[in-house]
Every structure is written in C-alpha cells, then in structure tokens.
Amino acid sequence: MKRYDERDTMFARMVYKKGSKAYEDYYARNHEKKAIDDELRDMPELCSPETPTYDPVDAKIPDANFKFLADIRQLAEGEKNGNKTPIEAENISERLKKLALYYGAKHAGIAKMQEYHYYSHRGRLPEHYGEKVTDLLPYGIAFTVEMKREGVDKAPLLPEIIESSRAYVEAAVIGMQLAYFIRELGYGARVHMDGNYLIIAPLVARDAGIGVIGRHGLLITPKYGTSVRIGVVTTDMPLVPDQKLDIQIEKFCEICGLCASTCPGRAIPEGPRQEIDGILKWQVNQEKCYGFWRKVGTDCGICMKSCPFGKSIELLDLLKPKFIENPSKLFKEHLNRE
Structure with a gap:
C-alpha cells in the first residue's frame, strides 16, 4: 500500500484559504479539484446559522x-x-x-x-x-x-x-x-x-x-x-503487536449495503469492491460525503446510524460457523429484528 498525502483529505483542503501559499501550491498541482473545493468552501460552515440543523x-x-x-x-x-x-x-x-x-x-x-x-x-x-x-x-x-x-x-x-x-x-x-x-x-x-x-x-x-x-x-x-x-x-518503546481480527467483513458488507443505500450524499458505493492502487476495496467519495456535511451543518453520521453492528449484530458473530456457511442468513435475521 502506498502512503496517502494528508493534503488530499477534505479536512486539509478546506483549510486552504484563497490566495494563501497552500492554496496556490495545492491547486497548481491538483487543477481538477479546484472547482469542487471552491464550491464547498463557499458553503455554510458546520454548526453555522445558515444550516438547517442550527440551534443558537x-x-x-x-x-x-x-x-x-x-x-x-x-x-x-x-x-x-x-x-x-x-x-x-x-x-x-x-x-x-x-x-x-x-x-x-x-x-x-x-x-x-x-x-x-x-x-x-x-x-x-x-x-x-x-x-x-x-x-x-x-x-x-x-x-x-x-x-x-x-x-x-x-x-x-x-x-x-x-x-x-x-x-x-x-x-x-x-x-x-x-x-x-x-x-x-x-x-x-x-x-x-x-x-x-x-x-x-x-x-x-x-x-x-x-x-x-x-x-x-x-x-x-x-x-x-x-x-x-x-x-x-x-x-519507540519496544512493544508486542496484536493479531488482526480474522473476519471477512466484505462477505457481510456485500450482502448488507445499508450504509450505501441510506447515504444521503450517495458517497458510499453500492456495487462490488473495485481495485484501487492495487487494493480491492470500496472507495468512499469524500467530496460527496463532505458536501452533505456542509449542506446539513453536522458531520452527518447516517452511515453509523444505519450500520447493523453495535445494534442487533455482534461483530464476533461473524466468526461463528453459521456466518461462514451462510452470511445472508445472519443479515436476514438482523432485518427481522429491526
């Protein structure tokens, strides 16, 4: 996996003020992001009076x-x-x-x-x-x-x-x-x-x-x-690393898709994973995600709200034979509980 540049995150890009050295440098190297970023930058800030969720x-x-x-x-x-x-x-x-x-x-x-x-x-x-x-x-x-x-x-x-x-x-x-x-x-x-x-x-x-x-x-x-x-x-203290959880979460997410179907910004892909930089994964569209944040005035959270884990499904259930053999059954049981 290659290292990611923090300058490409939405949180960094929104800090670049027009006319600043960072603004001039970043968009000189990333022309394609300037129009959408300027549009987002001109929208009301989170928690500001111009947003629909505002309370004084x-x-x-x-x-x-x-x-x-x-x-x-x-x-x-x-x-x-x-x-x-x-x-x-x-x-x-x-x-x-x-x-x-x-x-x-x-x-x-x-x-x-x-x-x-x-x-x-x-x-x-x-x-x-x-x-x-x-x-x-x-x-x-x-x-x-x-x-x-x-x-x-x-x-x-x-x-x-x-x-x-x-x-x-x-x-x-x-x-x-x-x-x-x-x-x-x-x-x-x-x-x-x-x-x-x-x-x-x-x-x-x-x-x-x-x-x-x-x-x-x-x-x-x-x-x-x-x-x-x-x-x-x-x-730099010498420590003993822990093992990653051996859970094939993608098998469940392929069936579920609730986060994608409920995302108001349509930022979470609904289809199968795609190969990006040599890694098979789902890539959230950060411009669409952050754009909805600015429209609503909060950091949204609907994907957390809709995700079944922490509500009616326990993550470690995915280690049980019934999930490994039939992941769709576990998801249907969740829908029934909902």
Whole structure:
C-alpha cells in the first residue's frame, strides 16, 4: 500500500484559504479539484446559522469542543524523561492496554507500524503544510472511545456532532495520558488526535486487532460496532503487536449495503469492491460525503446510524460457523429484528 498525502483529505483542503501559499501550491498541482473545493468552501460552515440543523445554544457545544482540541494539540509531542526505566516488552504492552481501558477506552490493541499507516506529507495545519512525515515511530497503541447511541441515533441532527466532538475530546485526553506516561518512562511518544494526525487511524486500529473496516470506510468493533472514535499513540518503546481480527467483513458488507443505500450524499458505493492502487476495496467519495456535511451543518453520521453492528449484530458473530456457511442468513435475521 502506498502512503496517502494528508493534503488530499477534505479536512486539509478546506483549510486552504484563497490566495494563501497552500492554496496556490495545492491547486497548481491538483487543477481538477479546484472547482469542487471552491464550491464547498463557499458553503455554510458546520454548526453555522445558515444550516438547517442550527440551534443558537447547542451549536456552540461542538464548536467549543473543537476549539479545546485545537488548544491542546500542541501537547501531542513532548520531551521524554532522560532517565530510561527498564521495561519488558510483553509486560508493558499488557500494562498499556489495560491502562487505556482503565482511562475509559472500550478497546485497545498494539500495531507494528508500517509506512502505509503514516501520511506521506502533512496538510491540515497551515504551519506544517507540505512537510514530509519522517518520524515513523515503530509501534502504535490504538484504542477506541464509545459514541453514545442516543447521539448517533439522532444523526444527522446536532446531537450527533455534539457526541462526535465529545468523543474526540475523550480520545485526545486518553491519548495524552498514555503518551505522558510513556515519556516518563524515558521513551518517545506522539498523540494522534483530531486535527493533528500523522497517521490514518482506522488502518492502525485494524492492524492492532480492535476492529475491521466496512464498506463505509469506518472501523467496526466488537459490541460497539461503528459507534466509536479512534485514538492512537505512536512510540519507540519496544512493544508486542496484536493479531488482526480474522473476519471477512466484505462477505457481510456485500450482502448488507445499508450504509450505501441510506447515504444521503450517495458517497458510499453500492456495487462490488473495485481495485484501487492495487487494493480491492470500496472507495468512499469524500467530496460527496463532505458536501452533505456542509449542506446539513453536522458531520452527518447516517452511515453509523444505519450500520447493523453495535445494534442487533455482534461483530464476533461473524466468526461463528453459521456466518461462514451462510452470511445472508445472519443479515436476514438482523432485518427481522429491526
């Protein structure tokens, strides 16, 4: 898998202000994206008064959460203790995962970091635009925090983005606690949080064995399904990686397709997987997805709301013989329960 350039994500592209150096550089190299990006950029911002979901009080909650995240992102990196504490890889690996759960995470696992986990270049923060990502720390601790169903089930209304932003804050705080602890032990650690990622979190979480990635591009986890947000801390501390979940999620997603059929932006492909850059996968159209966000004024969440995992189907059921032999039966049972 090749490394992905953060400058090509919608979140980065929407930061490029007309006339800025980043704007001029990016669209000089990506002429085909300029028209759609300018159109999206001119639409009302999320949680703004011009959007149909706006509330003068509640809309300030996610705004406040994201401003808080922006204020603490400088803490993602820090100096390590000069006195290194001797550790044993297997013991500290288990200790870190248990600590993440103690702090409130719902799942925790360790991945051996690969180059494809890391962005090739930074793009979202103007002060780092275009910088190559070169500090490829060898291990990643991935964890999830729960998005409460009462928020997810209100998608695409304001309660969904309130809950989404709350979960991003929770993931950032847990990541900080883990990273500060690792640094105190004398090892390097970097928090990857909303607005300040060097990595593609779902890929790290998948390879850390805490979930699988579905048709909608979201991480699907045991018990909570897609109703999670992901945190990652990378480190040079020697750790023991976990095994990926051996679940053929594509067999279920090929039959299900609820996320695609309910997506208001028509951003999730309904057909079979396609080969993209040598990988057979479903590719979400990020322009269509983000375009609906700007129309509705929230980060939507209908794909999470419609996904059967975390509602009436447990991910680990897919390891049972009845699924392996007849995946369509499990999906029909879900529809009947719905």
